[in-house]
Amino acid sequence: MEKLKTYMEKDAAKQLIRFITCGSIDDGKSTLIGRLLHECRAVYDDQMAAVIRDSRTAGTTGDEPDLALIVDGLLAEREQGITIDVAHRYFSTAKRKFIILDTPGHEQYTRNMATGASNADLAVILIDSLKGISPQTVRHSYIVKLMGIKNAVVCVNKMDAQGYSQAVFDKIAADYAYLAAKIGLSYDIIPVSALKGDNITSKSLNTDWYSGQTLIDILESAEPAPSSEHSLLRLPVHYVLRPNNSFRGFCGRIESGTLSTGDRITVLPSGLSTNVKSLSLGDKPLDRASAPMSVTFTTTEEIDISRGDMAVTDKTSVLFGNSFRANLIWMDTEPLKLNKKYILKGSFGSVGAGIDKIYGRTDISTLESADAVQLEMNDIADAGIVLDASKPFDTYDKCRITGSFILIDRLTSMTAAAGMITASRSPENVMWHSHSVDRERRIMLKGHRPAIIWLTGLSGSGKSTIANALDQRLNSLGVHTYLLDGDNIRHGLCKDLGFSAADRDENIRRVGETAKLFADAGMIAIAAFISPFCAGRDSIRGGMPEGEFIEVFVDAPIEVCEERDPKNMYKKARRGEIKDFTGINSPYEAPQSPEIHIRTDKTTVGEAVDTILSHLRLKNII
Secondary structure (H helix, E strand, O other): OHHHHHHHHHHHHOEEEEEEEEEOOOOOHHHHHHHHHHHOOOOOHHHHHHHHHHHHHHOOOOOOOOHHHHOOOOHHHHHHOOOOOOEEEEEEOOOEEEEEEEOOOOHHHHHHHHHHHOOOOEEEEEEEOOOOOOHHHHHHHHHHHHOOOOEEEEEEEOHHHHOOOHHHHHHHHHHHHHHHHHHOOOOEEEEOEOOOOEOOOOOOHHHOOOOOOOHHHHHHHOOOOOOOOOOOOEEEEEEEEEEEOOEEEEEEEOOEOEEEOOOEEEEEOOOEEEEEEEEEEOOEEOOEEEOOOEEEEEEOOOOOOOOOOEEEOOHHHOEEEEEEEEEEEEOOOOOEEOOOEEEEEEOOEEEEEEEEEEEEEEEOOOOEEEOOOEEOOOOEEEEEEEEEEEEEEOOOOOOOOOOEEEEEEOOOOOEEEEEEEEEEOOHHHOOOOOOOOOHHHHHHHHOOOOEEEEEEOOOOOOHHHHHHHHHHHHHHOOOOEEEEEHHHHOOOOOOOOOOOHHHHHHHHHHHHHHHHHHHHOOOEEEEEOOOOOHHHHHHHHHOOOOOOEEEEEEEOOHHHHHHHOOOOHHHHHHOOOOOOOEOOOEOOOOOOOOOEEEEOOOOOHHHHHHHHHHHHHHOOOO
């Protein structure tokens, strides 16, 4: 009993490595795994007897046992001599424990290979020495790199069929070196015969010209992929545990970092913070837990935490938004269509999503990026994703779990694609949704054309007074308007902004976007803002149809503006009480070619309104 306990403790202390076998169809992946299991004494006697028996009817190796049958368990696999499903096998040596994922080589089942690679520490890529590098070899090698697998072993198989020719091996090794350099993949390469056992667990005399390691030597010395590339906490909540009224716990797997009782955590996307009250693994209390442990935690404050939320200790380290860029492996027989709605499932749960841009599709024959407007099955592309709601995420190279996702077709529930996030995207890439009631139908209902009338000028020049009078006149004419005034906007939409150059830019950007929405509704938006910088005003003009942005320069000498000074702003600025005040200690860039130029020191309010109305009539807006 003591010996068994000692053995179990030693076995539990062994490091676990997950690796996949991949490559083209008939390269010998299943045979290689069967040979590896057999020589590592991981096949029971009754299993071996069954393989010997089945080899007579389903084998492909003549009189010898077909070791591929150890892992090819499906009837269709045995009938066709190919791998279809991902087969998982466990074995151990004196140094390590291993989980093997035997992935299919047929192009039709590339999705299964990608699924296996997403959880692997290492990849064993087979090449048939009789065929050399195939398109599927290239595709699988590229996917291995995309999935972040840092260790690859290339086995040039069936060397027995080539008379163990060094020249054949060297040619394939040179070809693969060129491919790996183009992909950026690190690897070891070995001449093997899975059928005969050469260089699998022991050095072969048939390849005395090869001085490298055996396959098992490399597997036992390879570094496992870290559970995360950083030590910051990432704990997606998978389940809320509520067995009775006195307990509410939150269950999830720590994908990176550590969590201890007393830690201050922030829950995303809500942004609410609390402290960890207790931590447990099953019914075992813990003071501290780390990746990849699945734990239950409770909090000191009662805050809303739901399935799909993510607990972090440093919210600034997490990307947050509704748009990102990702590498996509398209898996569906139905091609990808831009802006079609899918369900995106990630560590944060499920959310509606669309692909609004394909930056490039990888041509497997050249590994160059090519333009594309849709993706076919097994295509690999760099694409832009837009979510229906903002979510927390990481880039894939930072954390595999929080940086990956799948796309699901809404109608068929088929997995359409696997994705690895490469970067966040700025809001301008958000997809515009077309509506059944379009702009032209809203314009017809209003009875006039839309426009943005943008009044710009110094404080005190008369912008708000003219804008208010114009709004009244247009309203009396039955024109649908809305007045956006600088002070009013800063009470709500822009109350978080100051008066620095950057904040002024953001203030005008927000107002411009709001004004464009009113114009899209068929209305005339009247905006009265100092808007001191030409770039900000020109940006709004650039987003409007020709002739629908009317810039009105409300011009008055600064002395006149200071005399009016209804809020004593100029006096405060002169005394240094207000910083960045336009015209005093912050510049104003006057329009170079405004549609309308009004000198309010020489023109009455009524005359100014008449001038604007005349322009609107001339341009057939009203």
